[in-house]
Amino acid sequence: MDATFSVEAWSAYAAGLDDQAAWCEWARAPWLPSGDAMPALAEMAPMQRRRVERLGRAALQVAWHCQQDDEGDLPLVFASRHGDLDRTHRMLAELARDEPLSPTQFGLSTHNAIAAQYSIGRMLHGNYLAVSAIRATPEAAVIEALGLLADGAPAVLVVVYDDAVPVDYDAFVDEPDTLHAWAWRIVAPRQGLPRLSLRAGEPAASGALPHSLEVLRFFLAGDASLPGLDGGGWTRHA
Numbered sequence: 001m002d003a004t005f006s007v008e009a010w011s012a013y014a015a016g017l018d019d020q021a022a023w024c025e026w027a028r029a030p031w032l033p034s035g036d037a038m039p040a041l042a043e044m045a046p047m048q049r050r051r052v053e054r055l056g057r058a059a060l061q062v063a064w065h066c067q068q069d070d071e072g073d074l075p076l077v078f079a080s081r082h083g084d085l086d087r088t089h090r091m092l093a094e095l096a097r098d099e100p101l102s103p104t105q106f107g108l109s110t111h112n113a114i115a116a117q118y119s120i121g122r123m124l125h126g127n128y129l130a131v132s133a134i135r136a137t138p139e140a141a142v143i144e145a146l147g148l149l150a151d152g153a154p155a156v157l158v159v160v161y162d163d164a165v166p167v168d169y170d171a172f173v174d175e176p177d178t179l180h181a182w183a184w185r186i187v188a189p190r191q192g193l194p195r196l197s198l199r200a201g202e203p204a205a206s207g208a209l210p211h212s213l214e215v216l217r218f219f220l221a222g223d224a225s226l227p228g229l230d231g232g233g234w235t236r237h238a
Contacts (some may be wrong), residue, residue, distance in 0.1 A: 003146045004237065005186050006193035008155060011065035012182040012216060013039055013058045027220035032208060033178050043123045051104075055084050056114040058181035059161035063118055066183040067157055075156045076128035078115035081212070082162055083132065084108070089166040101178030114161075135175060135203045137162075138215045139232075142198050145186045159183045160212050175206035182216045190228045194219070194236065201232015 012023050038054045039061035052060060059078065067074055087109045091101055107113065108121040112130035119128055127148070133140035138160050145156035161181035166175060170231030189195050196219070203211045204227060218226035218234055 003143075003197055004189050004197040005142070005146060005149065005193050006188065006190045007184045007219065008033035008190070009066045009188045010183060010219070011062040011182070013062050014178065014180040014213075023216075024220050027217045029176060030209060030213075030217050032176050033180060033215075037046055048117065048121050051108060052114070053084065053087060053108075055080075055086070055161060055181075056117060058163075058179060059114050059159050060118050060121065062161075062181045062183040064070060064122075067122070069122075072122075072124050074124070075126050075145075075153045076115060076118070076124075077141045077144045077148070077156060077158045078112070078118075078128065078130045079132065079137045079144075079158065079160045080111070080114075080130075080162050081129045081132055081134060081137045082165055083111045084114065085165055085169075086163065089168065098112055098212045115159075135206070135211045138212050139198060139200060139203070139228075142184075142186065143200060146147040146198075149186065149188055155187045157183060157185055159216075162210065162212060175210050176208060177210055178213075180210070180213055180216075182212075184219075192233045195238075197235045198238065199228075199232045199235075202229040203231065204228050204233075 014033035015037040016033055017023050017026055027226055039057045041049050041057045041061050043064045094101060111132060115128045115130050120198055129144055131140045141158045141160055145158050148156045163179045164177045224236055
């Protein structure tokens, strides 16, 4: 699959990167964000916000910044390699101690729970999807969005987010990890907007960043391409 699209708006969150100017500077000399900062997510009602933990807050914050209040039917694609693994890990530890599980915590641990909390918080009535595809999760999200555009959606909001995995899983980690989230509002190719194309394939080997942040860096830095394996990867068009 090889398809071209434009990014109409974007937002991103990580510790130490507070606005778009900071992100654009980071893209020119990237580093792995770290720290315990967490978005305020002031847009969400407090009673709902208290159910959303650190990863969810990052994802919802960037989504909120890319969607207007009058777009209740905007299709959404939420994409995370691991999802809310910290919450799941805590529940597994409770099971190991023969402790009862909280139905609420279980419901909030499912892979679509963060997207659902966003939909409820903004009283949306459009389609939303939750996807995961190991390191190729950003590619899977954009491919889903392109399918929605082909079906007639005027725009699709893609939200990509992940966090550092619990230390018990360190032996399985195959790329750097840290809390981060970014959102693209994707539309059909449009004059005056960045035009990108994606050829589906396996991402190249990890470097100093998780692949999902490498995709964002490519977009913000204005690079001509981000090659993957077997001819896959991202291309920017003039």
